[in-house]
Amino acid sequence: MASERPSSPRAISRPVPLQSVRIRDPFWSPRQERMARSSLLQQHAMLEEYHHIDNFRVVAGEKKSTFVGMFYYDSDVYKWVEAATYSLAKFENADLARKIEEIVALIVKSQQTDGYINTLFTTLFPGERMKYFYVMHELYCGGHLIEAAITRYEIFGKKDLLECAIKFADFLIAFDPAGKSKQYMDGHQEIELALIRLCRCTGERKYLDLAMRFLEARGRDPRRTRTALANSVGLASILARQARALVEWERQNGVIPRPATKVALDTADATMLHKLRFAASYLSGKYVQQHLPIREQHVPVGHAVRAMYMYCAMADAAMELGDASLSSTLVEAWQHMVRSRMYVTGGIGSLPLVEGFGNDHELDNEHAYCETCAAIGNFLWNWRMLQLTGRVEHADLMEQVLYNAILPGWSIDGFKYRYTNPLASRKGFPHKDWFNCACCPPNIGRIVGSLGQFISTTSDSTVSINLYIGCHVDASLGDGTGFEFTIESRFPWAARATISIIKAPDHPVVLQFRVPSWTEEATISIKNETPQVLSDWGVFHRIERTWHEGDAIHVDFKASPAYIFPDPHVKANHGRVAIKQGPIVYCIEHVDNPEYDFDEMAIDITRKLESRFEPDVLGGVVLVTGKIAGHVPGKKEEFTAIPYFAWGNRARGPMQVWLKCAR
Structure with a gap:
């Protein structure tokens, strides 16, 4: 028997529970089915190939091996379980169900008697757990465990993983019961929103209190630069010792097959200035939103995913507590982001390395990071702001982000993904089947599977x-x-x-x-x-x-195709326009416009744009055509634009969203 998700007492509106919504939609139903029947199984295969699941088998005593991979790998498994649970509620799939049950059993067996769970530290460094909060993601991983557990309970009424999540949350409460440590807060937010969700699920106020403690701890560490440096040294030490442990294990037991590292970065290469800015952001605390107390963070800074998950938790807390100061901070931060630090797609994060916000109006198109997970965070924050305020602009932005910032991260065939989503590319970046940092694929699965609740x-x-x-x-x-x-x-x-x-x-x-x-x-x-x-x-x-x-x-x-004129403060878009029809932002790709160099081609914005539906192009899309200024004999007089979410699904080549226009 499924359990209905409780709503917040002070929310203006309440979501209709996912179990009460059945999507039957010509655009989204095929995508949901593709996710359930193909994409999630492919993701599971990648989790096996990259040893995410094997790490749990090792801790559970079911396989003789050692930890392989990155310190955040556990979170990808938890997100996959949540995504697969959503999909299984709509589409019967015995293979998917069997895989979920196997992983859940491994997770439960991997938990330590005191409630702690993390495969890296349990396997290699049991004496150093809960030490490097800024960088080691133990709380972040645990947050995704809690979310997966609650989803499993709400949809199927199964308590096994929920009991595991409760034990972990109780471990966190017992870790520093007096609340004296100023460093006891996560470097990658997620645990806070998960704990508030656990409070709603169980009715236990102590989980909300712990979430508020983590939130209120931000900006309170007077030695945050020293703390950041100590965490960096700790991370470097752990990674080095992890690598040596793997070499030694393989020397004694044989080589563990594993794929080559796949880099996620699809934007233009980071410059030396980007590297210096990352160092400054990290040491100042801005990178992890540790520079100011939460009620003073009126301007979004730092790592975009971290910021979005923090704002999600703040919105949840505002709805639970009726905290007007949290609400006003969120409104100011949202307005600042939309006005000055967000791309036309709804994507956020203009700086590589920081993977997040730059200065106001610093919205370079080639270096645009626009991580898919940041878009998902933006979508989830606006969903909460809609419940908190009832204002329509949050629903508008949810739609904008869904079609133009989340969907580009998933290939049309359903088997590949994009981590970053630049708005211009000189050579094109195809989707990839996986990444060494694979947060985005199962996160897309979570949104697609749970779409009905929004x-x-x-x-x-x-x-x-x-x-x-x-x-x-x-x-x-x-x-x-x-x-x-x-x-x-x-x-x-x-x-x-x-x-x-x-x-x-x-x-x-x-x-x-x-x-x-x-x-x-x-x-x-x-x-x-x-x-x-x-x-x-x-x-x-x-x-x-x-x-x-x-x-x-x-x-x-x-909704006719129309030009969008840029904010004059955004230097990167001077002399350029974008194209939009309804909720869809468009781009041009080399495959449709092979005769032209996009840096030289200018479009004639005095001529009317036309659109038509093409069922056999990119799975069925509306194409937009317009006229090129200064037509050259022998070349096409018109350009063709495709939905931005569909770029990179054909031949590799240049792409632009903001198009040069004739003066």
């Missing part, structure tokens, strides 16, 4: 449609009455959808429809009534009435 939210007497994804929704209102409906969607290629009521209470209910900020014209019509042209965009349009079975609401948002 579509609709409810409050006491309101049902909100946040994302137009085809589905069947069986929601509950605040008084316990049911409200059941379907969404039939043509998004993202045609901005039209129909909401059909299946069951409704015999009292008025507000249906709230997101009117996207990108629309040129919005029309809403209800069965047998005169269509209404809406005058406001970027809002929630509310209709209150007593609904009946068979009522149908049609929404139609006009």
